[in-house]
Structure formats: C-alpha cells, structure tokens
Amino acid sequence: MDKGITTRQKNYNQWYLDVINVAGLAEHAPVKGCMIIKPYGFAIWENIQKTLDAKIKETGAKNAYFPLFIPQSLLKKEAQHIQGFAPECLVITQVGKKKLKEPLIVRPTSETIIYEVFAKWIKSYRDLPLLINQWANIARWELRPRLFLRTIEFLWQEGHTAHATEKEAEKKAREILELYRNFVESYLAIPVIAGEKTESEKFPGAVTTYTLEAMMQDGKALQLGTSHMLGQNFAKVFEVKFLDKDGQEKYVWQTSWGVSTRLIGGLIMAHSDDKGLVLPPKLAPLSVVIIPIWANKKEQKAVFTKADAIAKSLDLNLAVEKREELTFGAKHFEWEKKGVPLRIEIGPKELAKKSVVIVRRDTGEKELVKEEKVAVFVEKILDKMQKSLFSKALRFQKENSHTTDSWKEFKDFIKKDRGFVYAHWCGKALCEAEIKKETKATIRAIPFAQKSEKGKCILCGKPSKQRVVFAKAY
Amino acid sequence: MDKGITTRQKNYNQWYLDVINVAGLAEHAPVKGCMIIKPYGFAIWENIQKTLDAKIKETGAKNAYFPLFIPQSLLKKEAQHIQGFAPECLVITQVGKKKLKEPLIVRPTSETIIYEVFAKWIKSYRDLPLLINQWANIARWELRPRLFLRTIEFLWQEGHTAHATEKEAEKKAREILELYRNFVESYLAIPVIAGEKTESEKFPGAVTTYTLEAMMQDGKALQLGTSHMLGQNFAKVFEVKFLDKDGQEKYVWQTSWGVSTRLIGGLIMAHSDDKGLVLPPKLAPLSVVIIPIWANKKEQKAVFTKADAIAKSLDLNLAVEKREELTFGAKHFEWEKKGVPLRIEIGPKELAKKSVVIVRRDTGEKELVKEEKVAVFVEKILDKMQKSLFSKALRFQKENSHTTDSWKEFKDFIKKDRGFVYAHWCGKALCEAEIKKETKATIRAIPFAQKSEKGKCILCGKPSKQRVVFAKAY
Numbered sequence: 001m002d003k004g005i006t007t008r009q010k011n012y013n014q015w016y017l018d019v020i021n022v023a024g025l026a027e028h029a030p031v032k033g034c035m036i037i038k039p040y041g042f043a044i045w046e047n048i049q050k051t052l053d054a055k056i057k058e059t060g061a062k063n064a065y066f067p068l069f070i071p072q073s074l075l076k077k078e079a080q081h082i083q084g085f086a087p088e089c090l091v092i093t094q095v096g097k098k099k100l101k102e103p104l105i106v107r108p109t110s111e112t113i114i115y116e117v118f119a120k121w122i123k124s125y126r127d128l129p130l131l132i133n134q135w136a137n138i139a140r141w142e143l144r145p146r147l148f149l150r151t152i153e154f155l156w157q158e159g160h161t162a163h164a165t166e167k168e169a170e171k172k173a174r175e176i177l178e179l180y181r182n183f184v185e186s187y188l189a190i191p192v193i194a195g196e197k198t199e200s201e202k203f204p205g206a207v208t209t210y211t212l213e214a215m216m217q218d219g220k221a222l223q224l225g226t227s228h229m230l231g232q233n234f235a236k237v238f239e240v241k242f243l244d245k246d247g248q249e250k251y252v253w254q255t256s257w258g259v260s261t262r263l264i265g266g267l268i269m270a271h272s273d274d275k276g277l278v279l280p281p282k283l284a285p286l287s288v289v290i291i292p293i294w295a296n297k298k299e300q301k302a303v304f305t306k307a308d309a310i311a312k313s314l315d316l317n318l319a320v321e322k323r324e325e326l327t328f329g330a331k332h333f334e335w336e337k338k339g340v341p342l343r344i345e346i347g348p349k350e351l352a353k354k355s356v357v358i359v360r361r362d363t364g365e366k367e368l369v370k371e372e373k374v375a376v377f378v379e380k381i382l383d384k385m386q387k388s389l390f391s392k393a394l395r396f397q398k399e400n401s402h403t404t405d406s407w408k409e410f411k412d413f414i415k416k417d418r419g420f421v422y423a424h425w426c427g428k429a430l431c432e433a434e435i436k437k438e439t440k441a442t443i444r445a446i447p448f449a450q451k452s453e454k455g456k457c458i459l460c461g462k463p464s465k466q467r468v469v470f471a472k473a474y
Numbered sequence: 475m476d477k478g479i480t481t482r483q484k485n486y487n488q489w490y491l492d493v494i495n496v497a498g499l500a501e502h503a504p505v506k507g508c509m510i511i512k513p514y515g516f517a518i519w520e521n522i523q524k525t526l527d528a529k530i531k532e533t534g535a536k537n538a539y540f541p542l543f544i545p546q547s548l549l550k551k552e553a554q555h556i557q558g559f560a561p562e563c564l565v566i567t568q569v570g571k572k573k574l575k576e577p578l579i580v581r582p583t584s585e586t587i588i589y590e591v592f593a594k595w596i597k598s599y600r601d602l603p604l605l606i607n608q609w610a611n612i613a614r615w616e617l618r619p620r621l622f623l624r625t626i627e628f629l630w631q632e633g634h635t636a637h638a639t640e641k642e643a644e645k646k647a648r649e650i651l652e653l654y655r656n657f658v659e660s661y662l663a664i665p666v667i668a669g670e671k672t673e674s675e676k677f678p679g680a681v682t683t684y685t686l687e688a689m690m691q692d693g694k695a696l697q698l699g700t701s702h703m704l705g706q707n708f709a710k711v712f713e714v715k716f717l718d719k720d721g722q723e724k725y726v727w728q729t730s731w732g733v734s735t736r737l738i739g740g741l742i743m744a745h746s747d748d749k750g751l752v753l754p755p756k757l758a759p760l761s762v763v764i765i766p767i768w769a770n771k772k773e774q775k776a777v778f779t780k781a782d783a784i785a786k787s788l789d790l791n792l793a794v795e796k797r798e799e800l801t802f803g804a805k806h807f808e809w810e811k812k813g814v815p816l817r818i819e820i821g822p823k824e825l826a827k828k829s830v831v832i833v834r835r836d837t838g839e840k841e842l843v844k845e846e847k848v849a850v851f852v853e854k855i856l857d858k859m860q861k862s863l864f865s866k867a868l869r870f871q872k873e874n875s876h877t878t879d880s881w882k883e884f885k886d887f888i889k890k891d892r893g894f895v896y897a898h899w900c901g902k903a904l905c906e907a908e909i910k911k912e913t914k915a916t917i918r919a920i921p922f923a924q925k926s927e928k929g930k931c932i933l934c935g936k937p938s939k940q941r942v943v944f945a946k947a948y
Binding site: 035036066 | 512520590
C-alpha cells in the first residue's frame with residue numbers, strides 16, 4: 001500500500017513535506033510563500049499556545065496587542081534594525097486606489113512600534129519592570145519558503161520588557177531562554193543546545209542574542225527560540241527613559257524574545273518516521289484513537305458498545321473510529337500518519353478476553369491490557385512515551401555531535417551532514433564568514449554548557465578560548 | 475477630585491474615550507487609525523475569546539489559519555464583494571524597494587481566500603459540512619476611527635461553513651446568530667434585537683445577513699455580530715463543488731459569521747457610568763479588589779494578614795491593593811474607574827467585628843459581611859450583579875424603544891436620539907435611502923420577534939407587512 005510518504009533515506013526534504021501532507025497539518029496557500037495551517041496542525045499550535053501562554057504569564061508578563069502596521073519612519077529609527085529587516089519588508093503604499101502619504105510596513109517584528117509606546121508608558125521607576133507579551137502574525141518576505149520553517153507570514157509570540165538596571169534585563173533575557181528550553185524539552189521532547197549567538201548571527205539591534213538550537217534527523221540545526229538582551233540600544237533611539245529613585249533620569253534596559261509556528265516544523269522533523277507523523281503526547285491534539293474491529297452487524301454492535309465504554313472511562317482527547325466505508329487497514333494507516341500516540345484495538349477476540357490491544361505509535365509495541373486496567377495503563381504509557389521520545393532525540397543528538405581540531409575532518413563532517421561539530425574559533429567574523437562560504441556551516445551557538453578550553457581556531461589557527469557549535473542550518 | 479471623566483450628559487463621545495483612558499483599556503497608536511489594546515483591555519478580549527471559542531467548537535467548527543494576504547485577482551472574483559470592500563483595502567505593492575508583480579491585499583475579511591481553498595478540500599458529500607473558524611486580525615481603512623468601534627486594524631473571529639443543502643446552511647447561519655445572542659446577553663449582559671438586514675445593509679456577496687443590534691446609553695445602535703447566509707454566490711465563483719450521494723455534482727451552500735473587538739466597545743458603552751468602567755462579572759479580568767485600610771504599622775500588619783487570608787479563601791481572579799504611596803481615596807477611585815465588580819474593604823473596625831465591607835461597583839451598595847460568609851456572599855452577589863446589569867440594560871432598551879406611524883413623530887424621535895423606532899417600511903431601497911438622508915437613521919434590523927402587521931410605509935405610505943427597527947448607529 002502506498003502511504004504517500006517518501007522515505008527519509010531517499011529524500012529527507014520530500015519526506016518532511018509528505019509527512020505534513022498526509023497528516024493534514026498545513027499546505028501552501030494560493031498566495032506564494034504563505035501557508036494555510038489546517039485544523040489538525042492548528043490544534044497543535046493551540047496546545048503550544050495554551051501551555052506557553054500560562055508559563056509566560058507566570059513570569060509576570062501581561063498580554064497586549066500592538067498594531068500590525070508600522071510607519072516607515074518609525075522602523076527606520078534604529079539603524080541596525082532597519083538594515084536587517086528592510087529587504088524583507090512588505091510595504092503598503094495605497095488604500096483602494098489612493099496613494100498613502102507615508103508607506104506602512106507590515107510588522108516584521110514589533111520592537112519599534114512597541115518601544116515608541118513604552119516611551120509614553122514609562123515615567124518612573126515605579127513603572128518598571130514593564131513586562132509585555134503579544135501573540136501575533138508577522139511578515140517577512142521569503143524567496144525559498146518552506147512550510148512551518150520559513151513562510152512569508154507566520155504566527156508567534158513576542159515578549160518585550162523594560163527594566164531599571166542592566167543586571168535585571170540580562171537576568172530576564174536568560175530567564176526566558178530557560179523557560180523556552182524547559183518548554184521545548186518537556187513538551188516538544190526536543191533536546192536543545194542553549195547558548196549565545198555570534199555578532200554576525202545576532203538579532204539586528206541586540207547587544208546579545210541567546211538561542212536554542214535543535215538537531216533535526218538529517219543532522220541540520222533548527223533555531224527554535226531566541227531571547228535578546230537589547231541593552232539600551234532601542235531605549236536611546238526611542239527615548240525610553242524613567243526617573244529613578246535617586247532622582248536621575250535614566251534610559252531603561254530592554255529585552256525581547258519569541259518563538260513561532262516554526263516549533264511545529266521542529267516537532268515534525270525531530271520525531272516523525274517513514275510511516276508519518278509522531279507526536280509527543282503532551283502536545284498531541286488526540287492522545288488515543290480507539291478502533292473497533294468487526295466482521296458482522298452483531299459483532300459491530302458489541303465492539304462499538306465496548307469502544308464507547310472505554311472512551312468514556314478515559315479523561316483524554318480521543319477519537320472513536322466508527323466509519324463503515326473504510327477497511328481496518330485504511331483506518332490504521334490514517335491514524336498512524338496523523339501520529340496519534342496510542343491506538344486501542346477492540347475486536348471480538350479482545351471482547352472475549354475482556355481486554356483491548358494497545359499499540360504505541362513511536363515503537364509499534366503492542367500490549368494486551370485488561371479492560372479495568374486501561375485507564376491507568378494509558379496514563380502511564382503516555383508519560384513513558386513522552387520521556388522516551390526525548391531520550392531518543394537526545395541520543396541521536398549526542399551520536400551526531402563531534403569534536404574535532406582538524407580542518408579536514410571538520411569539512412568532512414559538515415559535507416556528510418553528520419550533525420553538530422564542536423570546534424575552536426578565534427572569535428573573528430572573517431573566519432566565521434570564510435568557514436560558512438567554504439562549508440555552508442554557520443556557528444549555531446557559543447554554548448553555555450561548554451567548558452572554557454584553550455585551543456586554536458579551526459580555520460586560522462589563532463588562539464581560541466572555547467569551542468563553538470558549527471552546523472548547517474534551516 | 476477630578477477623575478478625568480466627562481459626564482455622559484455633557485459629552486457622550488468624550489465620556490466614552492475618557493472611560494477607556496482612565497480604565498487603561500486601549501489608546502490610539504502611533505499609526506493613524508490603529509489602536510493599542512492595553513493589558514487590561516486585552517484581558518477582557520482574552521475572556522471573550524476563551525468563552526466564545528469553546529462555544530464555537532461545541533458547534534463542531536474547528537480552528538484553522540489562513541493567510542493575511544490576498545492576491546488582488548482573488549478578491550476581485552466576486553463582483554459585489556470587491557465592490558463593497560475595494561475602497562477600504564490596504565494594498566501591498568512592494569517588498570523592500572522591489573515592486574511586486576501582483577499587489578497583495580491585507581485581508582478585509584477572508585471569504586475569497588478561504589473559498590479558493592475550500593474548492594480544493596471539498597470533493598464529496600462526505601467532506602460536508604465543512605465547519606471552519608479562525609481568530610485573526612483584519613484591516614479596513616477608516617476615515618473616522620474610534621477606539622474599539624472602528625479602527626483600521628481590528629481582531630475578530632470569522633467562521634466559514636459549507637453545506638450540502640440550502641436548508642442546512644440556513645440553519646447554520648441562524649444557529650450561530652443564536653449562539654452570539656446567547657453569548658452577548660449572558661456574558662456581556664447586553665440585550666439585543668436579532669433580525670435580518672435589508673438589501674442595502676447586508677454583507678457584500680451575501681444572500682441574507684442576520685444581525686444583533688444593541689442600544690447604547692446615548693440611544694444609538696451598535697451592531698455586535700453578524701451571520702451571513704451566502705447561498706451559492708461564492709460557491710459558483712470559486713467553483714466549490716461536491717459529488718452528492720445521487721452521483722450529481724453540485725455547488726455547496728455557505729455561511730460566514732463574525733464578532734470582533736467591537737464587542738468591548740459595546741461592553742463599555744452599555745454599562746459604564748460617570749465614575750468609569752462597569753464590567754459584567756463574567757468577563758471582568760478581576761472579580762474583586764481587596765483594599766486594606768490602616769493608620770499605623772501595627773494596623774497595617776493586621777489588615778494585610780486578614781486581606782491575604784480572605785484572598786486565599788476566594789477562588790477568583792482578584793487583586794490585593796497593598797501600595798503604600800497612595801491614599802485610600804486614590805486606590806478606591808482607581809479600582810472604581812477600572813470597573814472591578816466588587817470592592818472589599820478591611821480596616822481595623824472591620825477586623826474588630828470579624829467582618830469585611832463589600833461594595834458593588836454598579837450600584838454602590840455596601841454590606842458588612844461576616845468573615846466566614848465572604849466566599850458564599852461574593853459568589854452570590856457576582857451572579858446577582860451579572861443579572862442585574864442585563865435587566866438594567868433591557869429596561870433601558872425598552873424605555874427607549876418607540877412605535878410610531880407618524881412621520882413627524884418619527885423624525886422627532888430620531889432627532890432627539892430617543893433610541894429605537896419601530897415603524898412600517900414598504901421594503902423599497904429608495905424609501906430607506908431617503909429616510910437615511912433626511913434623518914440619519916438606518917434600518918438596523920427587520921426583527922425576528924416582530925409579529926407581521928399590516929401598515930403603511932412611514933415615508934411613502936405604500937403597504938407594509940411588518941415594522942422594522944430604525945435608529946442612528948455607530
């Protein structure tokens with residue numbers, strides 16, 4: 001039976017698109033470069049949103065909403081910022097047939113418009129810290145769009161904070177990165193490398209960009225979340241000042257941070273297999289699908305009754321598959337492709353044994369479980385599956401991380417898509433650029449966890465204090 | 475003490491803006507015509523979203539997300555539709571400095587892009603009904619923007635459904651209007667007139683538009699939600715067809731429906747008073763504010779302890795007002811302006827009596843309540859307040875609804891902003907336009923609840939079958 005999925009071995013990029021297609025997660029829109037998030041894909045985003053929103057609110061941030069449109073003049077205020085974003089900006093020049101006096105930009109990110117407003121909101125140290133988050137859509141032109149990973153429009157959350165001191169802002173930027181790391185590892189079950197971006201890779205306008213980098217099954221890196229220490233760069237441009245306790249007027253210290261629908265792309269690529277989507281139970285729209293099996297009307301009635309009873313006993317989002325027009329095989333494959341964590345089969349045989357068959361989507365392991373034990377078993381196995389997806393991904397990440405001091409070996413690792421390469425780097429942008437040009441590998445992060453270790457730059461041989469993580473990236 | 479609020483009597487429009495300002499709900503953005511929804515205002519929107527989203531999902535609709543950008547050619551496909559929206563459309567003509575081949579429109583509503591996709595998704599009767607909802611931002615140019623009521627960008631939910639039969643679609647359009655009515659009356663505590671729009675007032679491209687019309691405190695009407703029976707208008711243009719059980723290929727029947735952040739505008743105008751915002755308890759971000767009162771450190775400690783204990787005993791969103799830099803009066807006025815439904819005061823006097831004072835925001839009624847009875851009392855009084863806000867608004871609506879057969883009296887009612895006028899109308903667009911021109915009143919709805927009653931058109935005297943609701947509107 002053709003399941004409509006290219007194998008990873010054969011063509012990893014096509015496999016990714018096939019998994020999205022057969023699971024019904026998203027599709028390309030009639031507008032070039034944009035995507036439609038279909039109900040099943042959007043349900044994953046809603047689960048991400050719900051969990052993350054609660055975690056962000058726990059940090060004291062409050063949700064608000066700022067305009068989609070930014071006057072061109074405002075965006076131009078911070079020089080590095082506009083330089084970074086200008087070429088990707090979608091520009092509104094007219095309303096109906098009438099030309100606008102000043103063009104409006106569809107927000108590529110909201111620092112400028114939000115900080116213009118922060119300057120009005122913040123007067124005194126009593127107004128600080130100001131902690132704001134918004135869930136919004138963002139637009140950046142893309143020449144090589146890719147569902148969930150790079151689309152012209154995407155959905156995200158962006159946090160923006162202002163603080164009285166540098167120390168507080170720095171602490172907040174790191175606190176949020178840690179919140180993201182915890183969320184990505186516990187919910188998406190994706191292990192990440194946390195670290196700092198190099199000067200060339202950081203956010204336009206930031207002092208420091210902190211990042212989370214995950215390894216996909218093809219060995220490439222995917223940046224899953226960033227948190228920026230903005231220092232006083234924007235504060236000085238937008239005049240975000242406050243009267244401090246000591247009677248002095250001072251500029252605030254700021255951070256901004258975000259994760260996007262790209263998380264779903266990471267989720268797909270980290271866990272799925274050649275049979276289709278594999279979802280971590282904590283974010284799966286459905287935890288269980290119950291498939292009754294029957295050969296005649298009498299059996300059908302009995303297994304449906306049992307299936308409904310089992311469904312009722314489980315306090316979970318689930319589906320009972322009762323369609324008559326499909327064979328058991330077709331149903332089985334459909335739910336497998338959709339990555340529902342557990343499949344419960346109930347046929348006449350199981351009925352006779354007062355049991356059901358429970359099958360794990362990730363490992364295919366089957367178990368015959370007594371009816372009265374189903375609820376407890378399901379809860380336990382979902383928890384186990386969540387943890388085992390993470391361990392598996394972590395094992396993969398470790399197996400595909402290499403340490404080398406040889407330029408030849410370095411090039412070989414990168415060329416063969418062998419994952420993350422830990423190598424020494426002198427800290428110069430020139431070497432970084434040269435390495436990128438020659439191998440397509442970029443520095444994904446200067447990892448926090450790395451011990452300081454003296455060595456020589458992998459390219460130029462000049463002294464280096466620490467290894468950094470190189471990889472090809474999405 | 476100047477509370478920064480103009481009275482309704484003095485200047486209703488200014489009062490509305492003042493209430494929004496002092497409550498911290500929203501403000502004008504640096505982009506002309508756009509608004510910033512501040513955290514307190516956004517918390518109300520989040521409450522609306524949470525409740526309404528659950529109700530919409532109960533009807534079987536699933537959330538999805540479609541692009542913000544619509545190619546100009548797509549929008550032009552339905553003639554009435556483009557005619558209605560073209561002058562308000564924001565047009566993207568370039569990316570960075572590069573001109574786009576085909577301009578993109580920022581969605582003024584999503585019928586066209588969604589139905590272009592429905593045509594791909596729908597093949598057979600088995601794919602029907604297709605029930606989709608999306609929470610999104612929308613842009614329509616506004617010359618006279620007004621916070622929450624008319625802004626260039628606003629937030630809304632838009633539902634889009636496709637059905638096999640006309641009857642089913644018609645039923646869905648009415649089902650959703652009823653869902654909205656129930657939500658608006660039970661949660662926003664605003665009584666509405668449900669009915670049908672006239673030909674001239676209906677949605678561009680619809681067969682019928684159903685509407686909910688609410689009366690504001692100045693007697694003007696505010697349209698709070700609409701549900702459109704689209705018939706096969708869009709289906710024929712976008713080729714949304716299905717193979718029916720009988721083997722015939724047929725066009726689907728469609729509906730679309732939405733409510734927006736305008737609901738918050740209605741909420742403010744329906745209940746608030748000259749002291750500031752009044753919120754229905756079911757949508758208030760905070761149900762209770764506890765204000766400790768003290769004269770010295772010893773008292774402060776005792777009342778804070780008690781305040782915390784009371785707070786802990788209430789399973790509600792609440793605030794305990796502990797700021798030392800403000801007087802009791804200032805705190806009192808601040809929370810009053812923010813419309814928190816209940817204020818609990820705890821001072822040394824109350825402490826001695828093992829009681830607290832509970833004050834209702836809407837009526838100002840005070841009651842001394844024994845500590846152990848606070849939780850039960852609060853729950854009961856919040857429920858009572860929710861209902862009493864609705865009754866009060868309903869009484870106001872009834873008192874300001876007039877039935878007349880005299881053109882002179884009609885003009886007088888409208889001129890004096892006396893609310894809704896029930897009058898006979900011949901059904902001709904010409905009379906409707908003439909009445910609008912002369913009085914500024916429009917037909918808000920042909921109400922469902924109205925009995926058919928023979929009469930003569932208020933303007934031309936020709937036969938009429940039913941009275942319709944005239945009013946000036948926002």
